[in-house]
Amino acid sequence: MTDTATPATNIPTAPRGNNLRFYGMWAIGAIALVVLPLIFSSGGALTSFSLIGISIIFALSYNILLGQTGLLSFGHAVQYGLGGFMAVHLMNAIAAHGWFIPLPLAPLAGGVGGLAFAIVIGWVMTKRAGTVFAMISLGIGELVASSSLILRSVFGGESGITTDRTALPHIFGWSFGPQIQIYYLIAFWLMISTIAMYALTRTPLGRVCNAVRDNPERVEFIGYDPHVVRYIAFCLSGFFAGIAGGLAAINFEIANSAYLGAAQSGLVLFATFIGGTAYFVGPILGAILVTYLQLGLTSVTSVWQLYFGIIFIAIVMFAPGGIAGIVMMHRPLIRAGTLGTVIPAYLVSLVPTLVLALGVILAIETVAHYAESQGSAFSLFGIPFDTGSPLTWAAAVVLIVVGFLVARITWRRVAEAWDRATTVARERGYLA
Amino acid sequence: MLELIVISTLNGILFGMLLFLLSSGLTVIFSMMGVLNFAHASFYMLGAFFGYQLSRWIGFWPALVIAPLLVGMIGMAVERYGLRNTHKHGHVAELLLTFGLAFAIEEIVAMIWGRSPMDYRVPAALDFPAFSVFSTNYPAYKIFMLAVSALVFVVLLIVLKRTRVGLVVQAALTHPTMVAHLGHNVGRVFMLVFGVGSALAGLAGVIAGPSLVTQSDMAALLGPILFVVIVFGGLGSLPGAFIASLIIGLVQTFAVALNGSLASMFGPLDPGMGPSVLTDIWNVTIAQIAPILPYLLLVLVLIVRPMGLMGTRET
Numbered sequence: 253m254t255d256t257a258t259p260a261t262n263i264p265t266a267p268r269g270n271n272l273r274f275y276g277m278w279a280i281g282a283i284a285l286v287v288l289p290l291i292f293s294s295g296g297a298l299t300s301f302s303l304i305g306i307s308i309i310f311a312l313s314y315n316i317l318l319g320q321t322g323l324l325s326f327g328h329a330v331q332y333g334l335g336g337f338m339a340v341h342l343m344n345a346i347a348a349h350g351w352f353i354p355l356p357l358a359p360l361a362g363g364v365g366g367l368a369f370a371i372v373i374g375w376v377m378t379k380r381a382g383t384v385f386a387m388i389s390l391g392i393g394e395l396v397a398s399s400s401l402i403l404r405s406v407f408g409g410e411s412g413i414t415t416d417r418t419a420l421p422h423i424f425g426w427s428f429g430p431q432i433q434i435y436y437l438i439a440f441w442l443m444i445s446t447i448a449m450y451a452l453t454r455t456p457l458g459r460v461c462n463a464v465r466d467n468p469e470r471v472e473f474i475g476y477d478p479h480v481v482r483y484i485a486f487c488l489s490g491f492f493a494g495i496a497g498g499l500a501a502i503n504f505e506i507a508n509s510a511y512l513g514a515a516q517s518g519l520v521l522f523a524t525f526i527g528g529t530a531y532f533v534g535p536i537l538g539a540i541l542v543t544y545l546q547l548g549l550t551s552v553t554s555v556w557q558l559y560f561g562i563i564f565i566a567i568v569m570f571a572p573g574g575i576a577g578i579v580m581m582h583r584p585l586i587r588a589g590t591l592g593t594v595i596p597a598y599l600v601s602l603v604p605t606l607v608l609a610l611g612v613i614l615a616i617e618t619v620a621h622y623a624e625s626q627g628s629a630f631s632l633f634g635i636p637f638d639t640g641s642p643l644t645w646a647a648a649v650v651l652i653v654v655g656f657l658v659a660r661i662t663w664r665r666v667a668e669a670w671d672r673a674t675t676v677a678r679e680r681g682y683l684a
Numbered sequence: 685m686l687e688l689i690v691i692s693t694l695n696g697i698l699f700g701m702l703l704f705l706l707s708s709g710l711t712v713i714f715s716m717m718g719v720l721n722f723a724h725a726s727f728y729m730l731g732a733f734f735g736y737q738l739s740r741w742i743g744f745w746p747a748l749v750i751a752p753l754l755v756g757m758i759g760m761a762v763e764r765y766g767l768r769n770t771h772k773h774g775h776v777a778e779l780l781l782t783f784g785l786a787f788a789i790e791e792i793v794a795m796i797w798g799r800s801p802m803d804y805r806v807p808a809a810l811d812f813p814a815f816s817v818f819s820t821n822y823p824a825y826k827i828f829m830l831a832v833s834a835l836v837f838v839v840l841l842i843v844l845k846r847t848r849v850g851l852v853v854q855a856a857l858t859h860p861t862m863v864a865h866l867g868h869n870v871g872r873v874f875m876l877v878f879g880v881g882s883a884l885a886g887l888a889g890v891i892a893g894p895s896l897v898t899q900s901d902m903a904a905l906l907g908p909i910l911f912v913v914i915v916f917g918g919l920g921s922l923p924g925a926f927i928a929s930l931i932i933g934l935v936q937t938f939a940v941a942l943n944g945s946l947a948s949m950f951g952p953l954d955p956g957m958g959p960s961v962l963t964d965i966w967n968v969t970i971a972q973i974a975p976i977l978p979y980l981l982l983v984l985v986l987i988v989r990p991m992g993l994m995g996t997r998e999t
Contacts, residue, residue: 322776382775384919386720387720391979399976514908521780521783525780565781565784
């Protein structure tokens with residue numbers, strides 16, 4: 253699960269121990285999925301787990317495009333949303349006609365919906381990669397989102413289309429009314445989709461996708477058409493996005509135009525990129541973090557989206573590998589035993605960096621509260637602040653300026669310590 | 685009907701010129717640096733909000749000058765401290781940076797000014813009807829907008845075609861490495877172009893603010909249309925961007941003004957059929973589909989002529 257998506261050299265020679273570790277990780281993941289709701293059984297926790305599960309599938313499907321094939325899409329929510337609508341329509345049709353199709357199969361309909369749309373539109377979209385694809389995906393996203401408001405009979409206009417998941421035939425005595433049953437349904441599809449998507453990265457197709465991402469010209473020379481490869485990747489990604497959308501429709505019992513809007517597309521991009529696109533586990537981490545932050549921050553601050561934007565910008569500028577990238581960067585150091593030499597530098601730089609972050613948070617909160625009602629009081633981390641007093645503003649500015657100036661020095665120290673540690677690791681042969 | 689055509693043509697050209705103020709900067713930045721500036725429409729929005737705030741404090745005319753300068757400075761800072769550092773991570777990282785910026789700018793604007801429309805009024809000096817066509821009074825402010833856009837267009841043309849800086853910029857459009865080899869500070873040229881492009885977007889915001897709606901979602905509404913314009917016109921082609929801006933401007937304006945639907949042309953469908961996709965399409969008016977027309981054009985262009993109207997490289 254932690255193998256990189258890129259190097260193809262060291263795969264066939266995996267020794268037995270690695271094999272055991274590999275299956276062990278999957279088993280731990282599966283057990284965690286089963287056990288989690290037993291430990292945290294409150295309604296809120298179950299809802300959060302369900303949402304996280306859905307967004308993991310969605311983010312992983314997005315990474316088939318961004319991480320595997322190098323296609324940056326700004327309209328991935330289109331397949332997600334269409335999958336949701338497809339599932340809702342199927343569920344309503346089952347309930348109306350009394351077909352014997354149980355609920356657990358409904359996400360598959362979502363997948364088919366996403367796949368069908370990708371098959372129709374994908375050929376034109378994937379002609380070119382890079383920026384052009386990004387722009388086109390944005391345009392298509394807008395096109396579908398706006399069209400969904402016009403085609404009312406299919407998309408239900410502004411209010412969307414509702415469904416009743418308990419009206420479907422029950423199996424194993426499960427009505428799928430309670431959230432815990434929906435959680436296990438989502439967990440089941442999460443496991444299947446994750447295994448399928450991981451397996452995809454190991455197939456020759458997955459490898460050719462990587463090659464198309466890295467050097468389409470050479471792929472052409474060895475006899476593959478990059479356009480076809482991108483098209484297939486786009487379709488598969490659409491299929492899994494559709495499954496995620498179908499699950500979301502089951503979870504909320506509604507599908508509306510917000511499912512396929514730009515905000516949803518942006519969110520999955522954030523989750524995937526913050527987690528890290530170069531590793532299979534990256535989008536999983538990102539989806540967990542972003543969904544958790546989204547649920548947690550909304551109750552704390554009114555400007556949570558701004559924090560998202562800032563975290564995203566910081567990741568793009570300073571750690572384009574995402575969280576998974578940062579963690580994996582340290583693997584050669586751990587193996588070489590030089591990790592200990594960088595940790596003191598980390599700890600030293602942590603203090604001013606936290607001060608800087610605190611200053612930024614204070615500044616944002618002060619402005620936000622000031623704009624809402626001038627001269628109001630609010631509290632941050634238990635400390636009361638008054639937006640009307642210049643002292644609060646001065647404190648924010650001082651924290652930012654001092655924090656930044658000191659942090660910059662300590663960051664330089666970190667870079668130096670890092671260079672020394674990697675040099676040693678390279679000498680010991682743990683780093684190419 | 686004639687009245688509608690005349691008014692819509694005027695409005696369409698006006699909207700097209702505004703689009704060109706934005707798309708010219710975007711397309712020059714894109715061809716020089718390979719960066720699709722996602723935040724370009726956000727600079728337009730910043731221009732509108734700065735213009736609104738400054739015109740309340742010091743009046744419209746100083747705001748007309750100061751707001752674009754401020755936006756231009758923000759643009760230069762973004763290039764100098766953001767894009768230049770991200771460049772080593774590739775174009776996708778740069779694109780993502782501008783995407784994050786667009787997101788953050790929208791949130792900051794919403795945080796400071798709220799999410800409801802601003803009361804950004806036309807300056808009193810221009811608040812009179814310029815002339816009347818048939819029975820409609822055409823506001824002087826729209827003529828002013830047209831004049832400013834046309835002026836910028838002419839100045840831009842002269843700077844690009846007649847000055848040394850313009851020559852360097854033009855050369856950097858097609859042969860950036862060669863320009864660097866000739867000893868020009870390409871980094872500074874990039875920063876300058878980025879700043880000027882942002883300032884133009886800011887100017888478009890200041891003058892469009894009172895006439896269109898000044899609201900925190902204005903960037904998100906206009907941004908995708910801008911991308912359509914530059915793909916439609918051909919990536920990196922200024923004349924293409926100009927023609928595409930006018931076409932999209934005219935198409936949008938005419939579509940909004942037309943109220944016809946298939947039902948009004950061919951008569952209503954049999955009412956016994958019940959709601960379906962067909963009745964949706966049959967009854968939708970052209971005005972209702974105006975928002976999706978640019979994207980339909982985009983798909984059409986991609987299928988028929990992938991390099992855009994005047995583009996030389998295949999998109």
